[in-house]
Amino acid sequence: MTGRIGKIVTAPVWCLAFLWATATYSSAATQDPKAFIQSLGNEALGLLQQQELAPDQRVAEFRRLFVKGFDVDKISRLVLGRYWRKATAAEREEFRSVFEDFVVKSYADRLSNYSGEAFTIQSATKRNETESVVQSTIVRPTGPPTRVDWRIDAASGEQKIVDVAIEGVSMLVTQRSEFASVIRSNGGKVSSLIVALRKQVSRLN
Amino acid sequence: MSSVSLMRVPRPVITVLRNSLAMVAILALTACATPPEDPEDRLAWIATNDPLEPMNRDFFEFNRVFDAVLLRPISEFYGAAVPGFARDRVTNFLRNIRSPVILANDLLQGELERANNTWARFLVNSVFGVAGLFDVSRIPPHDEDFGQTLAVWGFSEGPYLVLPILGPSSPRALIGSGVDTLIDPITWLAWTNDDFAQVPLGRTLLGGIDLRSRNIETLKEIERSSIDFYATIRSLYRQRRNDEIRNGAPAPVAETDDWIDFDDEDFDDDEEGTGDVSED
Numbered sequence: 515m516t517g518r519i520g521k522i523v524t525a526p527v528w529c530l531a532f533l534w535a536t537a538t539y540s541s542a543a544t545q546d547p548k549a550f551i552q553s554l555g556n557e558a559l560g561l562l563q564q565q566e567l568a569p570d571q572r573v574a575e576f577r578r579l580f581v582k583g584f585d586v587d588k589i590s591r592l593v594l595g596r597y598w599r600k601a602t603a604a605e606r607e608e609f610r611s612v613f614e615d616f617v618v619k620s621y622a623d624r625l626s627n628y629s630g631e632a633f634t635i636q637s638a639t640k641r642n643e644t645e646s647v648v649q650s651t652i653v654r655p656t657g658p659p660t661r662v663d664w665r666i667d668a669a670s671g672e673q674k675i676v677d678v679a680i681e682g683v684s685m686l687v688t689q690r691s692e693f694a695s696v697i698r699s700n701g702g703k704v705s706s707l708i709v710a711l712r713k714q715v716s717r718l719n
Numbered sequence: 720m721s722s723v724s725l726m727r728v729p730r731p732v733i734t735v736l737r738n739s740l741a742m743v744a745i746l747a748l749t750a751c752a753t754p755p756e757d758p759e760d761r762l763a764w765i766a767t768n769d770p771l772e773p774m775n776r777d778f779f780e781f782n783r784v785f786d787a788v789l790l791r792p793i794s795e796f797y798g799a800a801v802p803g804f805a806r807d808r809v810t811n812f813l814r815n816i817r818s819p820v821i822l823a824n825d826l827l828q829g830e831l832e833r834a835n836n837t838w839a840r841f842l843v844n845s846v847f848g849v850a851g852l853f854d855v856s857r858i859p860p861h862d863e864d865f866g867q868t869l870a871v872w873g874f875s876e877g878p879y880l881v882l883p884i885l886g887p888s889s890p891r892a893l894i895g896s897g898v899d900t901l902i903d904p905i906t907w908l909a910w911t912n913d914d915f916a917q918v919p920l921g922r923t924l925l926g927g928i929d930l931r932s933r934n935i936e937t938l939k940e941i942e943r944s945s946i947d948f949y950a951t952i953r954s955l956y957r958q959r960r961n962d963e964i965r966n967g968a969p970a971p972v973a974e975t976d977d978w979i980d981f982d983d984e985d986f987d988d989d990e991e992g993t994g995d996v997s998e999d
Contacts, residue, residue: 641972682963688954688955694763695950696947
């Protein structure tokens with residue numbers, strides 16, 4: 515009896531839970547990429563406006579936002595390009611972690627001087643089956659607006675940023691070209707790039 | 720000044736360009752890097768398109784020293800001593816007197832709407848904006864040069880070049896700025912009228928200081944977050960240039976994907992499969 519009632523009571527709950535889970539899953543995958551960038555942009559602006567944040571906290575908050583909004587695994591692969599194939603499993607793992615530190619340390623500082631920027635989303639275009647590009651502009655109180663394009667991939671079932679292009683300059687292309695140059699001038703060793711990045715991260719501390 | 724008669728030729732830019740061309744030609748013979756043996760490395764080397772890299776890096780270092788001891792201090796002084804209002808007037812004025820060159824290139828590229836914008840801006844700002852000091856046209860500005868026109872016509876860029884003092888360039892951009900100098904009415908004015916003989920040089924110097932003073936922080940940030948500043952600037956220069964050539968249209972997919980074919984057994988965990996040659 516209790517078992518039966520228990521089933522009757524819990525069945526709808528399981529059903530709902532299942533429905534909710536699939537709904538959130540598919541909404542994450544098919545969700546409007548513009549809305550995704552808008553909400554992430556709002557969160558970044560919120561962080562910008564917290565002027566009283568200590569440097570350590572700012573770095574930590576920025577890392578949280580970066581890992582949440584960006585596909586760090588995929589970016590690590592794309593940014594190493596052909597050298598990803600030459601890297602050992604250990605090197606790949608090491609690179610991924612030092613690359614994250616490098617990005618966070620390089621850019622967290624820039625978020626500390628907020629001067630009234632506003633962020634508007636223009637349009638979104640499909641790049642291929644899973645990727646799309648959201649075009650936005652950052653408007654400053656003075657000077658011309660800056661074009662910022664966000665390349666988003668939903669292949670993992672969750673929307674994540676793969677690349678940011680400012681005025682037509684892609685972060686991914688720039689870093690890939692820079693990293694390739696470092697590896698090439700050090701006899702093609704991926705480990706040399708890891709060493710250089712680690713040195714840079716400790717210098718930025 | 721060694722020779723007064725020399726001042727009659729359309730010089731400042733051309734002299735510098737001619738000298739750098741000669742220097743490039745001489746050094747290219749001795750400074751050319753040897754392509755790598757490995758076929759894959761060789762493909763990457765070709766895609767990077769920087770066969771003069773050793774010489775380019777030398778000039779790049781020279782330019783950094785030049786910037787540190789002369790250009791940056793002057794530009795910082797300019798930024799600190801001259802009020803922002805006055806600096807904006809300088810920027811506007813310099814942009815406005817470039818309008819004839821921009822207009823010519825708009826037309827040569829068949830961009831009639833942009834040509835119309837350039838013409839309307841020039842007219843309105845020259846008349847109502849006090850000879851271009853104020854931008855009252857409400858039409859967003861754009862730039863064009865003959866290097867971009869050559870690109871639109873289908874000429875390829877050629878190898879990457881770093882010129883002394885002038886910085887990143889390419890044979891196509893270099894030829895372009897030579898042609899722009901010849902199109903420019905100011906060159907002709909300086910050529911035919913002694914009172915204007917120094918105007919092109921003055922314009923070039925002021926333009927350089929104006930540009931540098933507006934990029935102090937940006938360049939500092941880029942240098943701070945680079946592990947290979949030379950390679951970063953090379954990539955940034957080319958991407959900006961390609962963006963200007965496309966007039967801000969989105970980059971083709973091939974240009975942002977890696978040039979190498981990712982379809983490899985070791986690369987089973989990635990879905991990227993485009994094998995086009997891109998910027999680097």
